[in-house]
Amino acid sequence: MVAVSVQQVTKSFGATKVLRGVDVHVPAGGFAVLVGPSGCGKSTLLRLLAGLEEVTSGSIRFGEREVTRLEPRERDIAMVFQSYALYPHLTVRDNLAFGLRLRKTDPAEIGRRVDEAAAMLGLSHLLDRLPKALSGGQRQRVAMGRAIVRRPALFLFDEPLSNLDAALRAQVRVDIRKLHDQLGATSVYVTHDQVEAMTLADVMFVLNGGVVEQQGAPLEVYDAPATRFVAGFLGSPAMNFIKATIEDAGGGGLRARLGDGSANLALPPGLPARPGQAVEVGVRPHDLELCDESAAEIHLKVDFVELLGPEIHAHCVLAGAPVIACLETRTGVSVGDTLPLRVRRLHLFDQESGRALR
């Protein structure tokens, strides 16, 4: 178990700058998730941690140890690849034992650890099979097992669930977190899936265009996104954004004139916004709440309803902008209704900089 400290790391491939000064700090034993859209540089950052790529500038430390220029084998890490990368000519047993044999571990010890990891992952009956005779889920577990037997100080995961079907993905996600807690190593996990990020992370790093846009505990980031990008990236369905202009509402208060100007929304006091400022109002679909006509802040006309079981997604239009509201199914909302809604919580972003105003 080591702390991971990435300082001002940049990485370019030729003229392409992929990482533009990244700082990541993960406490020993922590579970960090690097999340962001495809192509934002997540895998590159993970590969820098693994030593599979060399930094262009900056430094990487594991605990007290400077590892920036070390070979992968000198870093005491294990990595689970998106493709699993199982050795095709070796049985499951030999796949698991590969790293230990390279390190000249005592054969009895290798046998013990392989059996232990296989039992932990339910692979005991598959030990003599070749990878090609395994299902996708089983291969994934072998890849995990190969990491576990090594007992590394740091686990690296690169989208380890992306080749599994949805049901299995949810299951393995839980398994990975349990394993992490059980093994007590530090983990860095890369995904583009915000649900994985939210559910797994102790600390989450949202990457975009080669920089960390925001970091923090998942709920912290979810509740207080620092930029419009982070706000839109986390949460499903995605946050509703409505372009707006700040106006003086009289009495020292401010309000946002929404979209085409056909609706207004009073802003809570104390926001660092000034009249005339071009902003975007962000409201999470779950922060829209049906209320009495008298308490309504906005009215939405329902265009379309998606039924998901316990809740519905009501697709509406507000001042010319599409808006989704997540409501309980028992409210009985249907197409054509006009809904009186209260906004439980709103976010404000400067249109120009994309930064949150709060």
Added chain:
Amino acid sequence: MSGSGGGGRQVRAIESIASHLVVLLAVAFALYPVLWVIALAFSGSATPEARVLPIPREPTFDHLWAVISTTREVGDSTQWLFGRQLANSLIVSIATALVGIGIATPTAYALARFNFVGKEGGLRVLLATQMFPAVASAIPLYLLLDFLGLLNSRTGLILCYATTAVPFAIFQLRAAFESIPVDLEEAAMVDGATRFQAFRMVVLPAARPAIAVTALFAFMSAYNEFILAATLLGKEDMFTLPVVLQRFIGEYDAQWEAFAAGALIVSLPVMILFYVLQRHLVAGLTSGGVKG
């Protein structure tokens, strides 16, 4: 339901019989000349004549035995000439395959995995060498080997064969290495391997079918080669088998039965090789390790 099911079975049976017939026909078509050679090799009576069915007349092992037991006198001892010529062929072919694979494997790996100055140019030059048949350079090769004192030697022949085997093997193996996911090596390096260990313990085994096929091709091309061998080897005891065979139908009298018997014997090592290597020839060893 059961009626239509039975009908389906019938159709399938007819399809199966039809496809077997077609395959049988194709096999007969391909094997007919071979059967004819076999018949000739075991025929007692002289001069071959066109006959529909390849059945030996007055069956005998005489020709086979005669070819195998070819000897010659050296000083006052008798040398088993055919044995020596068979050994020449095998040594030259195996060495060609080994030298070819030995040089092509690291080259192809470097070409598949690394970028370096001159890579594109080098590949183009390599390709260009493939445009000229080896015969075109027979005379310069003769002069060169003469200069090096390697005429009439197995080493000289191996050198010539290897130079033609290497470029082909490089292209073949480069494609094979490119089809092996880099992830495998990276996984091995994270697991504690050096780059060379990753190559030896992961990449090489994964490329084994391709290497086997390439080696077989190099072996076969050397084993079958005639023109260079006939040009560069002047002494009987240095001949490879194709040259030996050719001498049976030489200038004055064509010994067709001996030729046929020789052809059979020459084919044997190749057939054994195919049999031994068939497990490796079936590719697909890499499938399953990496999921796209």
